[in-house]
Amino acid sequence: MAARAEATNVQALIFDVFGTVVDWRTSLINDFTAWSATRGLSGDWTGLVDAWRQAYVPSMDEVRKNPARGFIKLDDLHRRSLEQLAPQFGLKNLSDGDLNYITTGWHRLKPWPDVISGLTRLKSKFIISPLSNGNVGLLTRMAKNAGLPWDLILGGDVFGHYKPDPETYLGAARLLNLQPEQVMMVAAHNNDLAAAQKLGLKTAFIPRPTEYGPLQKLDFEATGDWTIVAKDLNGVAEALGC
Amino acid sequence: MAARAEATNVQALIFDVFGTVVDWRTSLINDFTAWSATRGLSGDWTGLVDAWRQAYVPSMDEVRKNPARGFIKLDDLHRRSLEQLAPQFGLKNLSDGDLNYITTGWHRLKPWPDVISGLTRLKSKFIISPLSNGNVGLLTRMAKNAGLPWDLILGGDVFGHYKPDPETYLGAARLLNLQPEQVMMVAAHNNDLAAAQKLGLKTAFIPRPTEYGPLQKLDFEATGDWTIVAKDLNGVAEALGC
Numbered sequence: 421m422a423a424r425a426e427a428t429n430v431q432a433l434i435f436d437v438f439g440t441v442v443d444w445r446t447s448l449i450n451d452f453t454a455w456s457a458t459r460g461l462s463g464d465w466t467g468l469v470d471a472w473r474q475a476y477v478p479s480m481d482e483v484r485k486n487p488a489r490g491f492i493k494l495d496d497l498h499r500r501s502l503e504q505l506a507p508q509f510g511l512k513n514l515s516d517g518d519l520n521y522i523t524t525g526w527h528r529l530k531p532w533p534d535v536i537s538g539l540t541r542l543k544s545k546f547i548i549s550p551l552s553n554g555n556v557g558l559l560t561r562m563a564k565n566a567g568l569p570w571d572l573i574l575g576g577d578v579f580g581h582y583k584p585d586p587e588t589y590l591g592a593a594r595l596l597n598l599q600p601e602q603v604m605m606v607a608a609h610n611n612d613l614a615a616a617q618k619l620g621l622k623t624a625f626i627p628r629p630t631e632y633g634p635l636q637k638l639d640f641e642a643t644g645d646w647t648i649v650a651k652d653l654n655g656v657a658e659a660l661g662c
Numbered sequence: 663m664a665a666r667a668e669a670t671n672v673q674a675l676i677f678d679v680f681g682t683v684v685d686w687r688t689s690l691i692n693d694f695t696a697w698s699a700t701r702g703l704s705g706d707w708t709g710l711v712d713a714w715r716q717a718y719v720p721s722m723d724e725v726r727k728n729p730a731r732g733f734i735k736l737d738d739l740h741r742r743s744l745e746q747l748a749p750q751f752g753l754k755n756l757s758d759g760d761l762n763y764i765t766t767g768w769h770r771l772k773p774w775p776d777v778i779s780g781l782t783r784l785k786s787k788f789i790i791s792p793l794s795n796g797n798v799g800l801l802t803r804m805a806k807n808a809g810l811p812w813d814l815i816l817g818g819d820v821f822g823h824y825k826p827d828p829e830t831y832l833g834a835a836r837l838l839n840l841q842p843e844q845v846m847m848v849a850a851h852n853n854d855l856a857a858a859q860k861l862g863l864k865t866a867f868i869p870r871p872t873e874y875g876p877l878q879k880l881d882f883e884a885t886g887d888w889t890i891v892a893k894d895l896n897g898v899a900e901a902l903g904c
Contacts (some may be wrong), residue, residue, distance in 0.1 A: 495839065547802055547803075547806065555837070555839070556814065556837040556838065557837060557838050557839030557840070558839075560789055560813055560814050560838065561789075564789065564813060571802055571805065571806060571815070572798065572802050572814055572815035573813070573814035573815070577836075577837060578820055578837070594819075595797070595798040595799060595819060595820070596798065596802065597737065597797070597799030597800075598799070
């Protein structure tokens with residue numbers, strides 16, 4: 421599928437990360453299952469991971485509703501949610517080292533199979549960056565662990581805001597010396613693209629229908645009028661002539 | 663030369679860019695000389711480049727002294743200084759396109775000969791990032807043009823401050839989830855390292871004795887008690903066991 425003519429002035433692509441670039445659910449379950457066998461721990465890792473991700477949006481909403489408390493980076497939100505949830509899934513008496521290992525599981529997520537080749541193609545023609553609610557420290561270590569070839573790293577803590585706050589999308593354009601219409605948001609989530617489109621950014625949707633496993637309810641397909649709809653990142657590269 | 667034992671907990675290296683990583687003076691003079699021949703322009707490019715760089719620190723001081731006016735990114739400071747200085751060097755009636763081309767000369771700077779190999783070695787063991795007064799848009803394009811293999815890009819506009827303001831050094835450590843003593847500042851400028859050291863960062867000095875051409879007055883050698891002193895970035899890599 422070719423991109424519409426309106427994509428021709430795009431100079432930078434910014435990417436949602438959790439779900440769009442990396443398969444957080446499978447990565448975390450596999451990581452913790454293998455690690456806990458060596459540690460003599462047992463627990464319901466699938467249940468924990470699913471509940472942990474369900475705590476994600478509410479935990480960012482808390483930050484958004486209490487600006488006077490200051491911005492709290494995602495690593496810290498993850499740690500707090502983990503401490504609250506772990507006992508419900510058979511994981512009691514975790515040491516500080518255990519909690520740190522589990523929290524930094526988000527630094528060790530694996531990309532979907534098309535990601536390295538797709539990003540490498542896109543990087544040849546465009547500036548490529550995450551625009552993620554992950555913090556810079558998390559995203560930097562993820563990129564080094566997984567070999568993600570970003571040109572730069574933009575996370576929620578750069579802006580002191582979480583998506584879909586406008587400060588994130590517009591802040592990315594500003595830091596890149598670009599107008600919003602010269603930036604394309606790439607995501608597997610229609611709501612992320614809707615927020616970006618409303619502010620004038622271009623949009624690209626790719627489906628990740630197994631992101632949430634059996635719990636997936638949304639985003640099986642494009643539900644908006646996006647600039648590009650493709651099957652994966654190689655499809656986006658193709659549409660943009662890379 | 664081996665690094666001192668105190669360097670063993672370092673996880674990230676942050677680099678001064680103008681002068682330390684790229685040879686701004688030779689790059690700009692060569693770029694403008696070649697370009698102006700094709701444009702039928704003539705002027706004293708060497709004089710302009712030297713005067714332009716002399717306006718650099720005062721222009722950042724103006725921003726620092728007037729916080730109520732808001733942060734102004736380096737690309738914009740460069741443009742303002744250029745417009746003021748150009749007529750003094752035989753460059754009159756420059757078009758907006760000419761002024762833009764000259765201003766973005768800072769996006770096309772060339773690295774010193776040891777930089778790509780040195781950074782590539784250091785990247786294998788450490789997080790590597792610029793910590794520059796350049797803005798993110800400038801530094802990102804410079805990295806793509808020159809092939810600088812940064813893991814991420816940190817510029818003055820991320821922090822809303824210019825070095826040597828503490829917000830830059832401490833902000834870099836914070837974004838990287840590190841304590842100041844886990845971060846090493848690498849620079850060819852003793853004053854940059856002094857500011858970093860005062861805040862608890864580790865330091866590495868490399869000399870760039872031709873940075874300012876015949877105008878160079880400072881920084882022929884290390885004048886502080888730095889963690890590492892090496893001849894170039896490959897020397898830093900060697901000292902850190904990369």
